[in-house]
Amino acid sequence: MEALILVVVGGLILTVGDIVMKGWVDTNNNYWFVLGIFLYTVSMCLLALLFKIGKNIAVASVLMETFNIVTLIIVSWFVFHEKLSALQMVGCLLGLASVIVLEIAN
Numbered sequence: 227m228e229a230l231i232l233v234v235v236g237g238l239i240l241t242v243g244d245i246v247m248k249g250w251v252d253t254n255n256n257y258w259f260v261l262g263i264f265l266y267t268v269s270m271c272l273l274a275l276l277f278k279i280g281k282n283i284a285v286a287s288v289l290m291e292t293f294n295i296v297t298l299i300i301v302s303w304f305v306f307h308e309k310l311s312a313l314q315m316v317g318c319l320l321g322l323a324s325v326i327v328l329e330i331a332n
Contacts, residue, residue, distance in 0.1 A: 228279060229276060229279060229281050229286075232272050232273075232275055232276050232279075233276065233286070233289045233290050233293055234293060235272060236269045236272035236273055236276070236290050236293075237269075237289075237290050237291075237293030237294045237297060238293075238297065239265055239268050239269040239272065240265070240266065240269040240290065240291075240294045241294050241297040241298055241301065242265055243262050243265030243266045243269060244262075244294070244298055245301060245305075246258050246261050246262040246265060247259070247262040248306075249262075250262055269290070272290075273286060273287065273290055276289075276290070284328075285328045285329075288321075288324060288325060288328055289325055289328070289329075291321075292321050292322060292324070292325045295318060295321060296318070296322070299318060
């Protein structure tokens with residue numbers, strides 16, 4: 227349960243960091259850049275905690291990144307009105323399938 231909380235919180239913080247960095251790209255305001263770097267650092271610290279509690283490094287990384295990707299797809303669709311191609315959606319589904327396989331193997 228602790229690992230799941232770290233994955234979700236870390237993935238959400240990583241997603242917010244990505245959104246903040248998009249704000250920096252759009253506005254060129256260095257405040258957004260510094261905030262984005264801070265959020266990325268926090269999410270990596272949570273990933274390191276996942277490693278520390280015994281989660282396999284590869285599995286933990288894939289879990290957090292996949293959670294990040296799924297949340298970014300949702301945010302991109304609803305907030306930024308960005309759409310994925312069919313091939314990109316297949317790639318995302320394969321990423322989700324990899325998480326399922328990795329968790330079943332545990």
